[in-house]
Amino acid sequence: MKPPPMDPWAPGVRAIDVPAGCGGNESMFPDPRHAAKSKAPVSSDRPRPSDLEVLEPDREVLEQFINIVFKNANRDGVVSLRAFPEKSEGGKKEKAIFVDAIRRSDPQFIDVVFERARQAARWEQSAVFSPPVACFKNHQNAKTDNLSEGVALSVECDQAPRAARAKLEALLGMATAIVASGGEWIKRETGEVEPKLHLHWRLKKPTSIEAEHKLLREARELATRLVGGDATNISIVHPIRWPGSWHRKGDPRLASIVAFSDIEIDLAEAVKILRNAAGDDPSAGVTASFGTKTNDKLRATDDAYVASALAVIPNGDDPVVYSWEFWNGIGMKIWAATAGSEIGRKLFHKWSAKSSKYNKAETDARWDHYRTSPPTKAGFGSLVYLARQYSPGWTYGDVEDSDEPDEPAEQATAVLDNIKLDENVDWTDPEGLLATMADWIMRSSRRPNRPLAVASAVAILSAVCGRHLYGPTGCALNVYIVMLAGTAMGKDRPLSAPGAILEAADLSRLQTTAKGFSVSALEQMMIDHPCCVATADEIGASLFARISHKHASTHEQGMRSVLLELWSRDQFKGPFSTTRHAKQKDAPKVPGCVLIPRPNLTLFGASTPEAFYASVTSGSVRDGFLNRFLTCEAAARSRSQEVSEESGEVPEAIVTALKALVPDLGPFANIDGTLSVFDLAASVDVVVRRLPWDNAEVQKRAAELEEQILVAMDSDAETAPLLGRVFEYSVRLASLHAVSRDGLEAKVTMADLSWGTSWAVQSAKAMAESVAGLMASTDYEAKFNTVRNVIKNAGRIGKRELLRQVRSINARERDDIIKHLIDGGWIEGVKITTKGRMAQGWKWQ
Structure with a gap:
């Protein structure tokens, strides 16, 4: 007697078990190992996807994602495959379409993942294939108390995704996997559309005990807050869409891996970096950037005002005038004025560096000390008073007087640090x-x-x-x-x-x-x-x-x-x-x-x-x-x-x-x-040749490189123009390097692209850093920069030598610039001995 037909959506039937012709899924055989834990709706009027356009997941991308994020995970860990109906307009929480727990060591693991992703793609109601990126102890459930290993720091960037990626990669390095989830974010001001991103940083060592799990959750929370990400993804066991599966809100599109690397992060180091970036104080349980326990009356309304004040407050070498107490007092005022933020730390370093007594480690240690005993009496008001004492015409509203580099510029160049195809490449050593x-x-x-x-x-x-x-x-x-x-x-x-x-x-x-x-x-x-x-x-x-x-x-x-x-x-x-x-x-x-x-x-x-x-x-x-x-x-x-x-x-x-x-x-x-x-x-067209990529992998990596550079550009509109030709220069240089090696029949290899990128990125970064301090927007500013740089490079310089080097600048303008430099705390007047005579001169602060 013929057995009855199998119900493809019945409890206990895995996606891989569904016979051909049943809802468009292919046949396999029942696997009783997971039957008890594989769930699905069982109502007789369940929708069947027979009329739905056949959508095929990308098996290769699914497997690639698994190999990337679970690389360091225990192969005996259980992965909870699951899919949910897409959220309704009211945000009502829906029950899972299916839950299928399977061990990574299962020989059918990839097959099962693919079939479950296919089942979600072909479900009549739009559904999301979203297993948690984590391993569980057993098949019982996918709750925190059953968590075995957290394998990655994952962040859903649904708001300003490119800028969010730039900010986090500036802190943590390039993400191990950057996933375009299929959703889109529209910039209200311009109407520009950006793909929503999921960022995954693989942990060098997966979390395995409760304390480590808590640390990973904290990292996810901090990273999410820093970029305004989706807070529902803070939980390690939260379901998240996998690349290679279909996004069916609106027109169907495959979630994809837009870039990946082999970078892994140390969780403890990552948490420390994120705490610093967010201003978190774990000892006090408060967050500087999100409500530090400081007196609001001491806070500046804009950190740029603090930078402007510090630009005119001197810090010299005289141990009596510029004593440790003076230095510490200014540090306390900066801390209170900036609520102990990382911007404040950088301002303290910059101001401290005006003196030859500057010590980076000591400055960091002092800043960290302020967290344990926050200033309560002196802050921005005291800095305003001092600024006006040293420079009577100064006003804290005049932000342009400050030479403090913009934070976004630093962020953009930090992102450039992560653009490396091969860390061992030295562009000064070509082939x-x-x-x-x-x-x-x-x-x-x-x-x-x-x-x-x-x-x-x-x-x-x-x-x-x-x-x-x-x-x-x-x-x-x-x-x-x-x-x-x-x-x-x-x-x-x-x-x-x-x-x-x-x-x-x-x-x-x-x-x-x-x-x-x-x-x-x-x-x-x-x-x-x-x-x-x-x-x-x-x-x-x-x-x-x-x-x-x-x-x-x-x-x-x-x-x-x-x-x-x-x-x-x-x-x-x-x-x-x-x-x-x-x-x-x-x-x-x-x-x-x-x-x-x-x-x-x-x-x-x-x-x-x-x-x-x-x-x-x-x-x-x-x-x-x-x-x-x-x-x-x-x-x-x-x-x-x-x-x-x-x-x-x-x-x-x-x-x-x-x-x-x-x-x-x-x-x-x-x-x-x-x-x-x-x-x-000459008729040159007859000999024109376009150099090809050596293979598809090089072409793909070039596309990822271009995307990385776009992310760096999107992190700040001011520095974006300086980065706009990095990719094209990378390709031009790579092509020349290929010809250098193989002549007219050359193909551009990964080694060529790495070589070209090395120089192009180094050039762009040096340019971005140098322009901030030296760029002139007016004729006077150009002359100001010339005088300032001559004195800065000399360290100490006499009047005669200065006049010789800036003789193109008339005396009146030169004297005005020197006064400006003295008032701003950049230089101070000194007496210099020249050929046995005392002469007027200046010293860089």
Whole structure:
């Protein structure tokens, strides 16, 4: 006799057991091991998904997620597979559609997970497949008292998810798994849509005892509060949507893993970091940032006002005037004025560092001590009084007087710290032709400097490849590089090396000197050299300062748009069109424009850091002009060396390798077959090649890298423009590195991408940190920064030497700036002995 048909939704039947044809699920055989604990609604009128579009979970993503978050978990632990109807409008709590407890060691574990996710996807009512990310002792239930192991710190970021991710990753490092849950958050002010995110940090050691479970819950609570996350997910056993399953609110979409890493966190360290960020005081049971036990009358209404006051309150080396009691008193006032927040701690460090007596460990210890005995009498009002004593014109409403870096800027650069494809990569140690050229530049330099030598090699390779090769994303391979180096740091040889190497390879047409910067000169240079590396010494003064100067001519101001356009080339952009001012060589000047197909301009300049950043304006940051430049900071000054005649000759290996990168256009590319790929009239399209990714994994990691950078940008609108080209520079540099190793047939590998990202991220971070302290938005501010930086770098400086270094600034402005610096507590007047005489001077505080 034939057995009766199996009810696919009956109690005790696992998803994997449902026969084919029953609600769209495939057949398997009953498994009695879990029958007693596998639950499902049993009413006879239960909805069946026969009319529902068939939705298939992503088995590979489900398995990947399991391997990521449960990597360190005990394989005998039980995972509670469950699904719930999506929450109704009223938020009514619904009963589970099914609960299926299964051990991780079960050989059918992945199969069961997949089938249960499929069952949830095909349930007639929209349902969420959401097992807790935790292991349980047995099959009895998924309550806290049955918890065996907590395996991850998980946070649901349903509000401003990108900014939330940026904030938490700045504290804890990149999450082990970043999951787009399928939901969307809409920014009310702009209408911008962001995917809701679930962040999971895998624990190095899963929690296994009650005290550890409590610590993990505290971490989840702190992280959730810091970013305004979903508070229902604070519980370790809370159900959470798994990637690879379907989100069916609205149009169905798969929850996915948008990025992942192998980063694990130490729970105790993570809790400490989160407590500090939130201002929690575990000994007192209070939270500084959320209601510290301080006198509200001592609190400043804005932490920026505290920073502004501290900017004009001095802290010197005199042990009598600036005693320990004075230092401690200021610390107590800062603590009370900021409610003991981490911003207050940073302000205390910054103010303390004005003195040579500054000790970071002692400052931290003192700040932590204030928590045990919070100040109750002196706070922001006392700081206001002191600020006005030292600077009578000061007002706490004048926040712009403070040079305290914005907290979001610090957060953005902290996020950049987490963008690493390979921690062991050193961009100053490239492979292939780049290494060969850099090594020769080092040998032929009187003061060899490795970063500058590598930068020079990249500029050369960019010029040779730039007109006919493109990156995997279609981006051009030209670069704008600025070497930042002080006097006698060895930048002369790297700056002259492109000319020497290209001449030896019979490619001297690719090198020119950018002496005259104006629109017409720039366009004329591109007509004469459609593909070139243009070198420029003192590029800060010769380019940035001229563009930004208030008296800049229209020709000088117009350079910005031309340089922006020449950098932003890609494989499918049409020819670059000049204005009517430029003309072709040996041709009369006539009205009209010249079309330059596939132009390639690589700028390679040098400057001192002070001169470069002092010439940068806020406009250059906001319009994306600055982020098109890749900075290269010199290494420490090396010993000088003698350069032999043999060392000064370009090796034949370099010449041969460069010539091999120049494609032959062939007889059909032009009329007589004599044109080079670098000539204006050449038909370059026949030899254009886009370098491919080496494999799908590299392409996927590149997409994740781009997403990480977008997260960093979203963390702060002010620093976002500085990070806008990090991804594209990573790809451009990676492509050049691939060509350096494998020539015209190169593919971009993970090693190439890691190398390019290493330099691009380092450059962006250095730029973000430097611009905050040196960027000038006005002509006066530029002069102010110049005087300040001269004194700061000298430490102590006499009047005669200062006048020599800032002779372009008139006496009245110079005296006003010095007074401003003294009033602000940056410098103090001192007497300096010069040639036996006492002379006026200043000392940096």
